[in-house]
Amino acid sequence: MRLVVFDVDGTLVDSQGLILTAMDSAFAGAGLAPLPREQVLSIVGLSLPVAVAHLLPGALPDQQDRVVEGYKTAYAAARAAQAAPLYPGVAACLDRLAARDDLLLAVATGKSRRGLDAVIATHGWQGRFISLQTADGHPSKPHPSMLHAAMSDAGVGPADAVMIGDTSFDMQMAGNAGMAGFGVAWGYHTRDALIQTGAARIFDDFASLTQAIEEWSA
Structure with missing residues (x-):
């Protein structure tokens, strides 16, 4: 076999549309400016906390956690509205x-x-x-x-x-x-x-x- x-x-x-929408929402919810499309897509494939840490290497852990949780919520909502x-x-x-x-x-x-x-x-x-x-x-x-x-x-x-x-x-x-x-x-x-x-x-x-x-x- x-x-x-x-x-x-x-x-x-x-799923890039869902990923970009969710990450923009998560950053906005944490009071952060959105990142360029290419930068966000560069971390696709990593586990979410690791991906966010790559995108926000200088952020405090609680801010990274806010982005992680915001992303989960936004992605689920975007996926429910339209599947990739x-x-x-x-x-x-x-x-x-x-x-x-x-x-x-x-x-x-x-x-x-x-x-x-x-x-x-x-x-x-x-x-x-x-x-x-x-x-x-x-x-x-x-x-x-x-x-x-x-x-x-x-x-x-x-x-x-x-x-x-x-x-x-x-x-x-x-x-x-x-x-x-x-x-x-x-x-x-x-x-x-x-x-x-x-x-x-x-x-x-x-x-x-x-x-x-x-x-x-x-």
């Missing part, structure tokens, strides 16, 4: 891979379990993934804890697993776990950042990614 682990935000789901869309080709990719009896699918995301559950419910992915690893139970990416847990759930080793993600944190996490990392170019970090952090390959669409996964698992 082979294991394919997917990131969520920026890889399967284009899937990237083109996601559904076909997951359907094709799930139909194979030699592949297992998993998720490793900086989202909370509540946030991941909402995405799964929205898109009807219940039972699609053998392992669901979130920021609630692990250190932030790029620590390999989430990938270690996913491999344990699937009963495979690093040589039989691959991480699919859009950020340098995903590629670093894969390397730290001893597995390959496939980068996707449609997310929130640049192609150069993915290359510099160890991406084995980088893909421009889900059709080419799906083909590469099938070739890797053959």
